[in-house]
Amino acid sequence: MGKKKEAGAICPYCGHKWTYKEKLLGYMIKPRSRTRCPKCKTYIEPSTKSITYEYIALVLLIIGIIFVVPNLPVLNSTRVYIVLILFGIYMFLFVPLSLRFEIINYNIKDKDHEERN
Numbered sequence: 372m373g374k375k376k377e378a379g380a381i382c383p384y385c386g387h388k389w390t391y392k393e394k395l396l397g398y399m400i401k402p403r404s405r406t407r408c409p410k411c412k413t414y415i416e417p418s419t420k421s422i423t424y425e426y427i428a429l430v431l432l433i434i435g436i437i438f439v440v441p442n443l444p445v446l447n448s449t450r451v452y453i454v455l456i457l458f459g460i461y462m463f464l465f466v467p468l469s470l471r472f473e474i475i476n477y478n479i480k481d482k483d484h485e486e487r488n
């Protein structure tokens with residue numbers, strides 16, 4: 372595979388590598404359309420791939436909480452902890468680790484369209 376594998380979330384405009392804290396504060400707790408690079412302040416979007424991973428993980432999380440956790444042979448209070456831990460893994464481990472950014476293509480697509488006409 373000749374393609375260079377980028378490690379972590381990198382701003383496609385300035386190359387800034389997002390720290391874990393920036394991913395939590397600048398991405399997890401904000402609406403997705405308002406994600407801005409902390410360095411160059413450009414609005415950036417998560418890549419299609421990382422959104423897909425995020426949705427799959429969220430669906431698995433919800434399935435686990437609705438169908439698996441209630442049937443576990445543990446106390447109700449333990450179930451609450453398990454749900455919190457699952458949410459914690461999703462929010463603090465899975466999403467920050469799988470997050471990648473890509474350039475928003477709307478303008479490029481418009482230009483292509485104009486050129487073809």
Ligand SMILES: [Zn+2]
Binds near residue numbers: 384409410411413
């Ligand atoms: Zn940037």
